[in-house]
Amino acid sequence: MNRKKLQKLAESLCRTAKHFNKIEVECLIKLFHTLVVEPSDRHVVIGLDRNMFRNILHVTFGMTDDMIMDRVFRAFDKDNDSCISVTEWVEGLSIFLRGTLEERIKYCFEVYDLNGDGYISREEMFHMLKNSLLKQPSEEDPDEGIKDLVEITLKKMDYDHDGKLSYTDFEKAVRDENLLLEAFGPCLPDMKNSMAFEMQAFQETGDL
């Protein structure tokens, strides 16, 4: 990509991804291009596919849960083309790394709303929490604990008592208790990882 094009792209992205300045956006664009393997076929959209992205999440941000990583990919991939374009990359990272509380609430809700119907249902919760408890062999029903955990969560977060979490419920609960932001599994980088990433991404390219 030539310099002019890069500048132009950076400038436009700078407006949508407001948590990065222009230089940072440029760095991220450059990083994106080092990550993306140039496709042989000109017609294929340029971008990170699911596996590449998951790999980044795993290696750089220490995520382990397959399902959550898929959901994060979906959250980045706004246009649902199973490929993260450079715009999606920069805009996604803007929230992922530096999002305001509100942005992060929205993002997390999107991640947890597995079927995208605007609600986190009991079943979705169960699905996300099912590996969260150590299985006790002594227990008759190993899922008992998970079910109970789901009920506890609902009791805590379901303000309108409709048995599922709407965005309003979720937002209210998180504003009340920030710890509940990632209630159903880690989908944001922790401070250490995000700092390491930013350092690497912005410094390395900054040196150029």
Add this chain to the structure above:
Amino acid sequence: MGVALTRAAQWTSAGSGTGTLEITPLNESLLNDIIKFVESFSSRHPQEAAFVFREPLEWKTQLDYSVFESGYEISATTVQSDERDKDDQPLLLLTASTIRVRSFGQLSRLLHIAMEKKLKEAQACLEANRDPIVKILGPGYGTIEGEDMSMLRLLDRVRKGGDPDTEIKMKIALLLQQLDMQLLNSSLKHISQEVRLTPAAVKNEVDLLKHFSGEGENTVLESLEYTSDYEFSNGCRAPPWRQVHGEICYLIVKPHDTDPLYITCSTAGVFLNGGRGKEKDDIDYERKSDVYKDLITFLRERSAKFVENIVKQDYTFFEEPTYEKHYRHMEIVDAEDLGQSQKFHDYSEKNAFERTKSPPVKSKPIDKKLEPSLKWKNVGFADSRDDKAANKAIKEEKESRPIVPETKKKANILSPGPIKKQSVSKRKVSEKSDEISESSSESEEDEEQPERHQEGNTDLPSEYWQIQKLVKYIKGGNQTATVIALCSMRDFNLAQETCQLAIRDVGGLEVLINLLDTEDIKCKIGSLKILKEISQNSQIRRTIADFGGLQIMVKILDSPDKDLKCLAAETIANVARFKRARRTVRQHGGINRLVGLLDCVPMGSANLTPHQEKDIEVARCGALALWSCSKSTKNKEAIRRAGGIPLLAQLLKSPHANMLTPVVGTLQECASEASYRLAIKTEKMIENLVKNLSSENEELQMHCASAIFKCAEDEETRDLVRHHGGLQPLASLLNNSENKELLAAVTGAIWKCAISRENVTKFREYRAIETLVVLLTDQPEEVLVNVVGALGECCQEPANRAIIRKCGGIPPLVNLLTGTNKALLVNVTKAVGACATEPENMMIIDRLDGVRLLWSLLKNPHPDVQASAAWAICPCIENAKDAGEMVRSFVGGLELIVNLLKSENKEVLASVCAAITNIAKDEENLAVITDHGVVPLLSKLANTNNDKLRHHLAEAISRCCMWGSNRIAFGETKAVAPLVRYLKSNDTSVHRATAQALYQLSEDPNNCITMHENGVVKLLLGMVGSTDETLQEAAAGCIANIRRLALATEKAKYG
């Protein structure tokens, strides 16, 4: 169970092959655990119980055919179970005495049948099947040392094919592994209780016994010898291949009354071995007796003569029980906090030298017990620390317990005593000093609250069970589940004691504290949020400290996450409300870190970034924690050394009450130290303290007033308070009489400020004195002490004395003379005395019988009260009408005051001398006190360097000279020579009083001679030149008397 069996169980021959399981308590408990597991297996896991073993477990049984009943097919030579596998083979088959069992179901039935023989059967089974898992599941699952991959293999297989058999196998393997863990754990518990011997301890014991062995009636043994003279570097004498089994050395002991005993000393204890074979060097290492914990216990069992004679040796230190009693006794003396019991434990262990030196870390004995061979690597061959310590212990033992011949038996009994006492008392001293260092501001919270136990399990509240469940999820969940459970726990009313104690009782505190040690910030925050709430409870605070929570929280203070820092500091603030916790915080570097938190942006600057606001919040939390910590003197010092004072001064400029309260609270607490008082003055903190007196927040006002109270002993500080306009807010705060704590602090500040006259003038302007008088009634003692103190200072001004009278202050003051509080009495007497300098006031006091009340305070046991009362009596006598008559009317009053001249307290003596001076103005009274022997008592006091006492004593002497032959009596009781020396003092008031006394005394010729001999003339000649007329006159009069005597003598001589 494989690991437990190979490692923990004690097999007779340590090599491979078919050994037998010894009957030791450890093995027995292992077997019992296994039996319990197998017995309940068929009911708990019916599906797995039916699983057919790969190979039967086969062993020789002692069970009779007849015990088998229904469910078995019994023929002449065989017993077969009705239960059969797929190939129609019986799952249990007994032929001759060999039994083969192929399922857990049958095993558990068999054990049920075996009844009391089940232990034997289980033993035989395990002896014959050293690794039962191989037979049950197949050779792939054999116990492998180190990493066990069998689970992973199984898992793979389960994944690949849905073979139900493999799944069951998997389950069984899991169950067995669980049992294995359980066995290891319980055997560990057993082992850790066991005594382990070390070469050093054995050697020591042998050396000791050797001293008492030999020919003769009274020795404990005839002889005691090692089998080998060669000692390895690790202290063992056993050959290395036996050392592997934990054996240390072999002994041949010849007691008086039995055959020689061949003894093995091993780490497990002492036991009889097979003795020496025909060939000289061949020892039969097989164990032949029970294991004893040490040589002496062993010999006690074996030889009656030994028992008899050892008692004669009076070596009490062999007897552990007496030891322990001894300690317990010592401990009671100073056991005052929980940490103590731990110390006791350490202590008894350190001293019981025949026991193993137990390493301080708990985990260490564990791996030791697991692998005896490893232990030897650690302890023996390598020059490890343990060994050194043990050697050192021997040395110490040798030094401290010299072998004393029998003639000194009695002394010997005690010999171990003093050694211990010494060390105990040393510790006591150090603890004491720590105790002393705690400041007076320690609150009653410090006192241990009696543990309140939940009564019975029946009426446990529902919260209890819900909390228990949540704790389970926290324990067994990943971070997501943990965070959910933590948040849910916060929905309980954590301020309620039931919930607080429920969390503790279900083991939640331990879990919460463990979470603090993890990497996950969200878990830490969640946990701290709960700990912060529940640490309001004093029992919880103690438990948190017991679990080492403070150390971890102190570490968290280094975290980059500000929320986390805040929470940790706030929790520390709650926990550190008792002494031990405060000490812990200090000892782990908490004070430095907390002081570090105080460093934030300059206060009061407008438009702060959210970042800076967060920093300020961190500083606030740091101040909160420091406030709690600052109740210990050593912590005050630590805060100062960590550079806390300038930071606190900085924060003091904050406009926010929630920041100021902890900051001023800390300062106020620390102001008990002179260094802080100086700093508060020099760092210009008075200005801010004064400013905050006008705050809206009463707590803040109180701390400010309290800080001023503590600092205003210093004159400059008092002036600063006035300069910064602090007196008016103080005076107006007097009107807020509802908040008693605030009132106490404010009146205290007024009291101390009123020491300066300028301040008193101001207070009068603000009409504070009238308000103070109102506060003389219906107030708690803390307030009264300060109010009366303040009035006492104000009364130094004549105008104020009138004010007090006019607004009716004297009756309540006199009324307070009947109180009991020492501080209050000292202040009241002072105030009454000051009032009495005004004749009009004195009339009222006299009418209220105030002098009698003052006089009776001379009987108060506190010297401060006595002195203060005596001082107050002086102006009363001076200003009362018919003072002489009044004094005489107090029955026994004169005798009482004269007898106070025997006091040790200089202030009392000076005040009583002053009172006597006044009393002696009345001739009749002077006669009475002379009869009570005032002259010799005064003379006795003459040798003193205290100028105040000198001054009043000289005055008293001079007054008392006025009666009868008292002048001569003073001379005879040798009061004159010391008085002459008073003239060399630097105090002019002493000069004046002394010159007057000398003048009086010089009326007697003998006194003149004594004075002259002591060189009085030269000293008095100097005084004649003084500007003080009274002094001039007295000095001149005295010289004149001396001169006159000289002239008279000359005249007599030369006619």
